[in-house]
Amino acid sequence: MRLANKTCAMEEAVAHIGDGTTVMLGGFGVPGTPFALIHEVVRQGPKDLTIIKNDANEKGMGVDHLLAAGLVRKLIVTHIGLNARAIEMMNAGEIEVEFCAQGMLAERVRAGGAGLMGFVTDIGVGTELADGKPRIEIDGHAGVLETALRADVALIHAARADTFGNLAYEATARNFSPLMAMAADRVIAEAEEIVPLGGIAPNAVHTAGPFVDHVVELGELSGEYGVVRRA
Amino acid sequence: MALSDARNRMVARAAREIEPGMVVNLGIGLPTKVVDHLASDFPVCLHTENGLTGIGPTLPYDEANRNLIDAGGAYISTVKGSAFFDSAVSFSLVRSGRLDLTMLGAFEVAQNGDLANWKIPGKFSPGAGGGIELAQKARRVVVLTTHTDRAGNPKLLETCSLPLTAPGCVNRIFTDMAVVDVEAGRFHLRELAGGVSLEDVVKATGAEMVIPDGDLPRF
Numbered sequence: 001m002r003l004a005n006k007t008c009a010m011e012e013a014v015a016h017i018g019d020g021t022t023v024m025l026g027g028f029g030v031p032g033t034p035f036a037l038i039h040e041v042v043r044q045g046p047k048d049l050t051i052i053k054n055d056a057n058e059k060g061m062g063v064d065h066l067l068a069a070g071l072v073r074k075l076i077v078t079h080i081g082l083n084a085r086a087i088e089m090m091n092a093g094e095i096e097v098e099f100c101a102q103g104m105l106a107e108r109v110r111a112g113g114a115g116l117m118g119f120v121t122d123i124g125v126g127t128e129l130a131d132g133k134p135r136i137e138i139d140g141h142a143g144v145l146e147t148a149l150r151a152d153v154a155l156i157h158a159a160r161a162d163t164f165g166n167l168a169y170e171a172t173a174r175n176f177s178p179l180m181a182m183a184a185d186r187v188i189a190e191a192e193e194i195v196p197l198g199g200i201a202p203n204a205v206h207t208a209g210p211f212v213d214h215v216v217e218l219g220e221l222s223g224e225y226g227v228v229r230r231a
Numbered sequence: 232m233a234l235s236d237a238r239n240r241m242v243a244r245a246a247r248e249i250e251p252g253m254v255v256n257l258g259i260g261l262p263t264k265v266v267d268h269l270a271s272d273f274p275v276c277l278h279t280e281n282g283l284t285g286i287g288p289t290l291p292y293d294e295a296n297r298n299l300i301d302a303g304g305a306y307i308s309t310v311k312g313s314a315f316f317d318s319a320v321s322f323s324l325v326r327s328g329r330l331d332l333t334m335l336g337a338f339e340v341a342q343n344g345d346l347a348n349w350k351i352p353g354k355f356s357p358g359a360g361g362g363i364e365l366a367q368k369a370r371r372v373v374v375l376t377t378h379t380d381r382a383g384n385p386k387l388l389e390t391c392s393l394p395l396t397a398p399g400c401v402n403r404i405f406t407d408m409a410v411v412d413v414e415a416g417r418f419h420l421r422e423l424a425g426g427v428s429l430e431d432v433v434k435a436t437g438a439e440m441v442i443p444d445g446d447l448p449r450f
Contacts, residue, residue, distance in 0.1 A: 028281040028282075028300075028302075028318070029281075029300055029304050030297065030300070031281075031297065031298045031299070031300055032298075054318070077358060078358050078359065078360050078361070079357055079358040079359070079360035080357050080358055081357030081358065081360075082304070087357060097358075099356075099358040099359065101359055101361070101362075101363035101364055102280060102318065102322065102359075102360050102361035102363075102364065103280075103318070103319075103321070103322025103323075103325060103326060103361065103363075103364045104363075104364075105318075106317070106318035106319040106321070106322055107319055107322065109319075110319045121326075122367075123326070123363060123364055123367060123368075124363060124367075126395065126397070126398035126399075127363070127394065127395045127396065127397065127398065128394050128395075129359075129363060159298075170298040171283075171296060171298040171299040171315055172279075172281050172282050172283055172298060172299055172300055172301075172315065173298040174282055174315055174316070174317050175281050175282050175317060175318050176317070176318050177317070178317045179317055179318065179319055225297060226297050227292055227295045227297050227306065228304070229292050230304075
């Protein structure tokens with residue numbers, strides 16, 4: 001038996017993102033952000049996107065390009081403090097922003113990827129984060145219902161992929177990627193290196209190939225992937 | 232950024248809060264500087280919510296690994312025995328009681344332990360990141376903050392006016408003037424910073440404190 005080859009041109013993979021698509025983006029700050037795929041989204045220009053990501057990157061990087069191009073209708077995020085444009089667009093009502101506690105975003109995505117409809121938690125009880133969420137009491141403890149999150153498309157950055165879509169992440173670039181790679185109807189992975197089948201040892205696979213639809217090889221990495229030298 | 236003498240002493244005092252063997256998350260900002268006051272062979276496991284236990288020293292840009300940052304974006308390193316994991320695992324560690332201690336900043340702390348540190352409606356609302364779960368679920372929550380805000384208003388209050396990060400979560404507060412514990416719904420003054428009088432601290436605090444008889448320890 002042989003596992004299918006899912007390698008694909010970036011243009012062709014990203015063409016699946018149409019107007020109104022909900023898109024998950026892996027990454028926490030720079031590590032794990034699929035910058036090249038984001039640039040291709042900007043080039044193709046689908047509108048009214050809902051973006052699910054930990055953060056909005058920084059000015060001139062990643063999500064900021066989507067915002068600058070006016071492609072975003074809504075952000076579902078945990079923190080946008082490093083992107084002044086995101087804050088301004090939120091305050092001006094140009095985009096809708098839904099904030100989640102960081103572990104709640106992770107768990108909502110994980111639940112979506114696990115085929116669950118939601119989960120019950122006490123996180124946020126007694127704060128405005130619980131407002132509007134159904135209350136559920138378990139064994140006398142107050143909780144709220146958090147709903148699962150899924151997306152039409154997830155864009156994932158991997159250090160290595162094989163041709164079947166088995167993925168391996170590097171260091172803190174893992175963050176939300178393995179969760180999002182399970183929680184979308186179509187999963188597109190960009191990889192710094194694509195290796196033949198067997199090139200990633202089975203024990204070293206972080207995301208199993210069946211979750212991944214398309215694998216795109218990156219050429220030389222752009223400066224966005226590099227170390228950010230802050231003043 | 233060089234800290235003022237008073238802030239530096241606060242951070243140094245806070246470092247003594249960390250006990251050998253603890254798993255600790257240091258929040259973004261002042262708490263991150265606590266690590267500078269720990270001996271390099273001190274047995275502690277530092278956690279960062281973007282997916283690492285076993286944080287090593289911060290690296291200069293020339294030596295940085297583009298894939299290895301802490302939650303504040305600083306380029307860090309690993310130590311022998313470090314582990315990487317995804318964000319769901321990272322917060323499983325926080326929520327399930329495996330995080331012994333977190334140190335966080337504050338806009339306001341109330342005498343019942345309520346903490347507000349993530350939102351000033353109409354002025355500052357970038358999102359809470361991982362702070363909600365750190366505040367609510369770490370086994371011990373200590374706050375590092377200036378005793379008053381820039382306008383001189385007290386940050387230790389009877390009740391918080393800002394949206395809460397988590398209710399009733401704070402155990403101890405380190406400020407540039409004092410160490411204050413939160414117990415049974417009241418502030419308890421424990422220590423005074425060098426050169427600060429009891430009257431100064433009382434005046435700068437927005438709620439009544441329980442003050443023990445006799446001289447307070449200095450830090």
